[in-house]
Amino acid sequence: MASLVAIYPGSFDPPTNGHLDLISRAARLANHLIVAILRNTQKQPLFTIEERAEMLKEISAHLPNVEIDCFDGLLVDYAARRKANLIVRGIRTVADYEVELQMAHLNSRMRPQTETVFLPASAEYSFLSSRMVKEIIMLGGDAANFVPEAVQRRLKRVN
Numbered sequence: 001m002a003s004l005v006a007i008y009p010g011s012f013d014p015p016t017n018g019h020l021d022l023i024s025r026a027a028r029l030a031n032h033l034i035v036a037i038l039r040n041t042q043k044q045p046l047f048t049i050e051e052r053a054e055m056l057k058e059i060s061a062h063l064p065n066v067e068i069d070c071f072d073g074l075l076v077d078y079a080a081r082r083k084a085n086l087i088v089r090g091i092r093t094v095a096d097y098e099v100e101l102q103m104a105h106l107n108s109r110m111r112p113q114t115e116t117v118f119l120p121a122s123a124e125y126s127f128l129s130s131r132m133v134k135e136i137i138m139l140g141g142d143a144a145n146f147v148p149e150a151v152q153r154r155l156k157r158v159n
């Protein structure tokens with residue numbers, strides 16, 4: 001069977017325990033997993049792309065087949081450049097599914113060589129999003145239960 005190169009794209013602002021869970025599980029399915037940070041137009045990110053890349057590297061350091069990269073433009077163009085045959089996305093809720101399904105169809109129409117696979121969020125993280133972590137931090141709360149230690153250290157600095 002051909003080598004499976006998977007891309008797990010996202011904003012990861014900041015990476016959460018839910019992201020790490022998905023990275024660990026996807027790394028078991030693919031030969032090589034590229035966690036790709038989207039350089040999008042989000043006006044007020046909490047962390048720079050470089051900071052997010054550093055955190056993702058730290059939290060996935062124990063997974064030898066995981067690479068951290070960033071990209072802009074269309075995901076399918078990036079997938080073509082990286083010769084990736086899989087895109088991995090996490091599904092927490094029906095709302096996620098609706099958005100992700102539409103994106104998967106569009107991507108498949110643009111680049112049929114790259115297949116999208118959905119992994120269900122693990123039950124214990126299915127409520128967790130970067131946006132919620134950011135809200136907790138803005139309101140002066142403690143997000144220690146929701147993010148890896150390397151992320152928690154940096155969150156303390158921005159708080």
Ligand code: ADP
Pocket residue numbers: 009010011012013016017018019022088089090091092096120121122125126127128129130
């Ligand atoms: P986006 O900005 O596209 O929502 P995120 O960085 O928030 O990107 O998430 C990237 C991917 O990780 C998405 O597929 C999202 O569904 C998934 N994801 C986010 N949080 C979790 C979680 N708690 N459990 C599983 N998957 C998650």
